[in-house]
Amino acid sequence: MCEEGMVEETKSAGNTQRNPKLTILPLVALIFYEVSGGPFGVEDSVKAGGGPLLSLLGFLIFPLIWSIPEALITAELATIFPENGGYVLWISSAFGPFWGFQEGFWKWFSGVMDNALYPVLFLDYLKHSFPIFNNIIARIPALLGITLSLTYLNYRGLTIVGLSAIFLACFSLFPFVVMGVLSIPRIRPRRWLVVNYSKVDWRGYFNSLFWNLNYWDNASTLAGEIENPSRTFPRAMMGAVVLVVFSYLVPLLAGTGAVETDSSEWSDGYFAQIGMLIGGSWLKWWIQAAAALSNMGLFEAEMSSDAFQLLGMSEIGMLPSIFSSRSKYGTPTFSILCSASGVILLSWMSFQEILEFLNFLYAIGMLFEFAAFIKLRIKKPDLHRPYKVPLGTYGATMLCIPPMFLLVLVMCLASPKTFIVSGAVVILGFALYPALNLAKELRWIKFNTNTADTSILRPYSDDPEENQAVWEERQGLTDEVSHLLLPTSDISQPDEVTKLE
Numbered sequence: 001m002c003e004e005g006m007v008e009e010t011k012s013a014g015n016t017q018r019n020p021k022l023t024i025l026p027l028v029a030l031i032f033y034e035v036s037g038g039p040f041g042v043e044d045s046v047k048a049g050g051g052p053l054l055s056l057l058g059f060l061i062f063p064l065i066w067s068i069p070e071a072l073i074t075a076e077l078a079t080i081f082p083e084n085g086g087y088v089l090w091i092s093s094a095f096g097p098f099w100g101f102q103e104g105f106w107k108w109f110s111g112v113m114d115n116a117l118y119p120v121l122f123l124d125y126l127k128h129s130f131p132i133f134n135n136i137i138a139r140i141p142a143l144l145g146i147t148l149s150l151t152y153l154n155y156r157g158l159t160i161v162g163l164s165a166i167f168l169a170c171f172s173l174f175p176f177v178v179m180g181v182l183s184i185p186r187i188r189p190r191r192w193l194v195v196n197y198s199k200v201d202w203r204g205y206f207n208s209l210f211w212n213l214n215y216w217d218n219a220s221t222l223a224g225e226i227e228n229p230s231r232t233f234p235r236a237m238m239g240a241v242v243l244v245v246f247s248y249l250v251p252l253l254a255g256t257g258a259v260e261t262d263s264s265e266w267s268d269g270y271f272a273q274i275g276m277l278i279g280g281s282w283l284k285w286w287i288q289a290a291a292a293l294s295n296m297g298l299f300e301a302e303m304s305s306d307a308f309q310l311l312g313m314s315e316i317g318m319l320p321s322i323f324s325s326r327s328k329y330g331t332p333t334f335s336i337l338c339s340a341s342g343v344i345l346l347s348w349m350s351f352q353e354i355l356e357f358l359n360f361l362y363a364i365g366m367l368f369e370f371a372a373f374i375k376l377r378i379k380k381p382d383l384h385r386p387y388k389v390p391l392g393t394y395g396a397t398m399l400c401i402p403p404m405f406l407l408v409l410v411m412c413l414a415s416p417k418t419f420i421v422s423g424a425v426v427i428l429g430f431a432l433y434p435a436l437n438l439a440k441e442l443r444w445i446k447f448n449t450n451t452a453d454t455s456i457l458r459p460y461s462d463d464p465e466e467n468q469a470v471w472e473e474r475q476g477l478t479d480e481v482s483h484l485l486l487p488t489s490d491i492s493q494p495d496e497v498t499k500l501e
Contacts, residue, residue, distance in 0.1 A: 021227035024236050026162025027219065029169045031240035032247075033301035034218040035067075037294045038172040039251040039271060040121070042212055046266035048204035051194040052256035058209045059248045063241065065402040070216045070366070071241050072389045072399070073373045075234040078220040079386040080376075082229040085312020086220030087369050094372035094379075097318065098433055103365050104313050105429040110361040111218065111306040112342035113354050115299055119146045119343070122295040124268065126288075144344065150296060151340040154303045155331050161300045168297035169243075172290040175275065175283060176251045182279050183258035191257050199263060203413040210359055210410050212248065216240075217369060218302070221309035225330075230386030254278070303339055310335035319436070320445045360414050360422045363407040370400040 022030070045055040081089040087107065092100025123142055127133040133142060154161060216237070223229050255274040265273075269291070276284035311332035314323035327333045346354070376383065377393045389396055414422075439445045 022162050022222065022225055022232075023227050024232050024239075025166055027222075027226060027232060027236040028239045028243065029165035029297075030162055030222070030301045030304065031216070031219045031236060032169055032243050033165050033294075033297040034215045034305060035240065036212065036244040036247055037298040037301075038169075038290065039176060039248050040172075040291045040294055041268060042208070042248055042252065043266045043268060043270040045205060045208040045212070046252070046256065047263055048201040048208055049263070050196040050199035051263045052192050052252070053195040054200065054205065056192055056249070056252055056256070058205070059213075059245070059252065062209050062213055062406075063245050066210075066406055067213045067216060067241055067244070069399050069403050070214075071237045073370065074217045074220055075237045075387050076385055076389050077369075077373060077376075078223045078233050079230045080383060081220075082223045082226070082233075083312060083315070084221060084224035084308045085316060086223060086309065087217055087365070087372075088221075088309065088313055088318070089316070090220075090372045090376070091368050092316075094375045095368070099368065101313070101318050101433045101436075102426075102429045103368050104309060104318065105432065106361045106365045106425065107218075108306055108309055108339075109342075109425055110358045110365065111215075111302055111309075112339055113346055113358040113361075114215070115302040115306065115339070116343045116346040117354055118295040118299040118302070119143050119150075121268070122146060122292050126292055146296075147299075147340060147343055150299045151303065151336060154300060154307065154336050155327060155333065156329050161304050165297050165301060168293050172294040172297065173247055175286040175290050176247070176254070176271075179275055179278055179283060179287075180250045180254045182283075183254035186258040186278070187254070188257060191260065192253070194263070196263065203415075206406075206410055206413060207355055207359055210363075210406070211355055213244070214359075214362060214366075215302075217366070218305040221305045221312060224312070225308065234387040303336065303343075306339040307332050307335040310338065315448055317440070317447050319447075320439075321448045322446070324448060356414055356418045357421055359410055360418050361425060363411050364422070364426070367404060367407055370404050374400060 042055070042059070045058060046052055049055045049058065077090045078086060081093070083089060085104075088100050088104040091103040120143070123133045123139060123146075132138045153164065219233075219237070223233065226232050251271060255271060255278075259274055259277050261274075269288075272284045272287045272291070275287040310319060310323045311326075313319045314321055314332075314335075322334045323338070324332060325334055374393075374397050377396050381393065389399070391399060436445075440447045
């Protein structure tokens, strides 16, 4: 019986290895859509900021103190733990499986809420040209149809999603390149300096900046599906940072500098109107189509990271084994269906409500990630890091302080309703962990508890000496805390793992 189980496990590992892996361009496109998807949604920052000045400053400064530190830390931690599950493994190794589970639950719930926005935004852009989508009779079937269609695309494979993201990114960004070129003769720099502090909505302003520049860590949940993650992941992350920042600044500089507008007019979809004023109706239609397709890309990227996060949690025994079952395309079928169901259930909420709720939960999770990064630097300074942020322990700690301050600021600006809803989600997570552990102990539900997934011990290179060093350092992680997550009783030496592969 035991030998048969090992054979099945080996076959499963072999099938997983044959699944196509993500290369750098599809990964850049996926990270781009995890974080941004283009300038659609940044219009509110002009309105909330009382004019172009604060919006432009925000998208210049915010990436320096938030996006770049988060991207660097994600690159380091994701290459230490190149497995599906990402930040769940980071937190578990630093603070124990209880907090790792909470991190996974908060981030999954935040991701599903985020994904509930995109089918709604897709129709919001289309209804300007097709008013029938204002009618609830047409809107509800359209929402369900969009969600199910995009869910099926995720089911067909991560490689297809990555290649689709490349096409969607090119199509979504190119009209803004054209708009930027056409706007050059009409730009008046003085328009960029306009700000009316009496109209500034600080809560809306910071929520807009935060939402448009977060989720850099989501791609870490796909680390087990990446070709040579120790090299590919950091390069893709840095490429995506540059792409995201320029995708915001170029349209904002063109739109606010070339056209005299009132800041109160800037809201979701206003770039289409700016396109018409600069280039004509053809550019307006192009931007509307780009916005609609961009929401498809955002949905695909978010759905992938949410589903593979659940898969990763299942592989280490935190969730029932059904969450790690894969289709013939290598995708986690049940995890995808679970995430899609959450999207459908949450799509009734308003845009602003979802935005605040998901930002609050995401902020809690990110505080834990920064804390885990610092703790692993202090407690495990010699841990093998294929990519390492080029700072010592003190410098790495200082790098985390500005973004942690911003996280606390965003949480403090939340409404009382957001505190209540987020508190309920946190309490639910606290209750779920012991309930699932009880189900595991009493064997009510099947969990992956007997064997360690071979991907957790995947060597970083073909050099046997380096593999041995990595394996020994991985063994160092199995202390009283992480031993519960990375069981060693059935772990073989690196050369034996290589044979399985």
